Amino acid sequence: MVDLDWKAKMVTPKSPKLSDKSRSLVPPLSRVGDLIPASTSATLAYEQYLRLPELSKLWSGRDFPGWKTESLLRPALQGLEITFRFVSLVLSDTRPYTNQQEWKRRLEALALHQIELIGTICEEESSEVETRGAAPIADLSSANGVLARDRSMSEVWKAPGATSVVNRTSEASLLPRLASWHKSEDIATKIAFAIECQMQRSPFTLGIGEPNLSGKPNLEYDLVCRRAELHALKKNPLDIKNLENQTLFTTHRILECWVFAARELLSRVEKRIEEKEYEKSASDCWLLERIWKLLGEIEDLHLLMDPDDFLRLKNQLAIKASESGSAAFCFRSKALLELTRSSKDLRHKVPQVLGVEVDPTGGPRVQEAAMKLFHRRSDCSKIHLLQAFQAIEGAVKRFFFGYRELVVISMGSLEAKESSNGIAQAEPADQLSQIFLEPPYFPSLDAAKTFLGVYWQYQQFPEKFQERCS
Numbered sequence: 001m002v003d004l005d006w007k008a009k010m011v012t013p014k015s016p017k018l019s020d021k022s023r024s025l026v027p028p029l030s031r032v033g034d035l036i037p038a039s040t041s042a043t044l045a046y047e048q049y050l051r052l053p054e055l056s057k058l059w060s061g062r063d064f065p066g067w068k069t070e071s072l073l074r075p076a077l078q079g080l081e082i083t084f085r086f087v088s089l090v091l092s093d094t095r096p097y098t099n100q101q102e103w104k105r106r107l108e109a110l111a112l113h114q115i116e117l118i119g120t121i122c123e124e125e126s127s128e129v130e131t132r133g134a135a136p137i138a139d140l141s142s143a144n145g146v147l148a149r150d151r152s153m154s155e156v157w158k159a160p161g162a163t164s165v166v167n168r169t170s171e172a173s174l175l176p177r178l179a180s181w182h183k184s185e186d187i188a189t190k191i192a193f194a195i196e197c198q199m200q201r202s203p204f205t206l207g208i209g210e211p212n213l214s215g216k217p218n219l220e221y222d223l224v225c226r227r228a229e230l231h232a233l234k235k236n237p238l239d240i241k242n243l244e245n246q247t248l249f250t251t252h253r254i255l256e257c258w259v260f261a262a263r264e265l266l267s268r269v270e271k272r273i274e275e276k277e278y279e280k281s282a283s284d285c286w287l288l289e290r291i292w293k294l295l296g297e298i299e300d301l302h303l304l305m306d307p308d309d310f311l312r313l314k315n316q317l318a319i320k321a322s323e324s325g326s327a328a329f330c331f332r333s334k335a336l337l338e339l340t341r342s343s344k345d346l347r348h349k350v351p352q353v354l355g356v357e358v359d360p361t362g363g364p365r366v367q368e369a370a371m372k373l374f375h376r377r378s379d380c381s382k383i384h385l386l387q388a389f390q391a392i393e394g395a396v397k398r399f400f401f402g403y404r405e406l407v408v409i410s411m412g413s414l415e416a417k418e419s420s421n422g423i424a425q426a427e428p429a430d431q432l433s434q435i436f437l438e439p440p441y442f443p444s445l446d447a448a449k450t451f452l453g454v455y456w457q458y459q460q461f462p463e464k465f466q467e468r469c470s
Helices: 040-050 052-060 070-091 100-127 175-179 185-198 221-225 227-231 243-274 278-304 307-316 334-354 365-376 380-411 413-418 431-436 443-460 462-469
Strands: 153-157 165-168
Touching (some): 052 070, 052 243, 070 100, 070 175, 070 221, 070 243, 221 227, 243 334, 307 380
16 A cells, blocks of 8 residues: 655655645635524514424424434424425415426425435434334234224235235325325325335335335324424414415425434434444435435425515515625524534544544644545545535535525525625625635545645656646
8 A cells, every 4th residue: 555654755856745836726724604693583583484483392302212313303204294285285376377387396306305315314223223113113014904993094915824914094194185186196196105115224114105015114103293283383473465475484394394303413423423433424424415405405496486476575574685784584594504503513523533633733634644544445434424524515505505596596686695694704795605615614634635636646647747846
């Protein structure tokens, strides 16, 4: 294996001594900006509009103390359930100028994406030895083929000589109701088969209308999701005569559900890093990256809102940058800002993962450790985790850049420029762009890959490299 002792070799005549040109390849190690929320009144109005205090109680409830995945899975299932309601709202819209066909496609894709993430979350149940079997499930084989009168059940199949399998369907979920409505039957069928596919690696299935051909135990969906309590919060507190009001209300409730789930996932990442479970931490980080992409997909639903109705709603709700320069609408979500900060703060875990301390004099100690790890592959689980860290960075920046473009398309470029108080001590340009243009969150990893690339350039073309650096 090629030695990467850069301190020793970079000063010898036979080694590629980096000139000012090559050093310029490394980005400056400037400070990542701190996010500043919107005003207290704007944040409070946002929370009251979405009824977040009441939703937070549902998300934070612990009905199954021995089941660690509850705090992560419940908000995810509630986000999916709100999506089912969204499908019903869109297909019930009587306005002749809405693009119902594209709405159906987008909501179907959104539901499938959420199911994919939920399936990944449930896979953890089989890998966690401590909590294995702690999920509240119903063993369908114990019914002995008898259909209960007090629950919604239907027999799936019975193989010759095998135990009859009875598939129990949730009584509270909206998916079975969508399957019985001619306008949404096709969407509901596709969602049901997606659940069947995505739950293949999970020890149980959701039990909300999927075929369950494997005869798996059903999750006690109604107890976990608490659909009845969620349904009680469906009414918008602001009685505004604008149908896009319900669209905006529902979209941001789905967003907040997944933001809460992402924050719970980040807490688990930090705990697993402390316990040096790097492979599991990497798996969680890749899942977090996918959730950030889902958040962008949820925000993109605003593109389908009618321009005239939406801009009228914008003024009815006073969604506008004030003269003092209040933050963009997304900065009114304290949970989203906290998720962003926590995602950025993963950079503080890099020295711990690499097993080194930060050099107080500013030396490249962390960078050198990262270079050696990448080159020697001494611990692949650490490499996977560090790669996932940087993937999260890319997802965060894409989300805010995409949100800026969304503001431009939905409200006009002037509104995007007025939303300019998201980062402390920033340039006078709009702050959503500033987030995208921030320096790398993981400068040591960035520099390590830069120098590792230079190293391999030298190994392949030593003569050309010497000419370039001279």
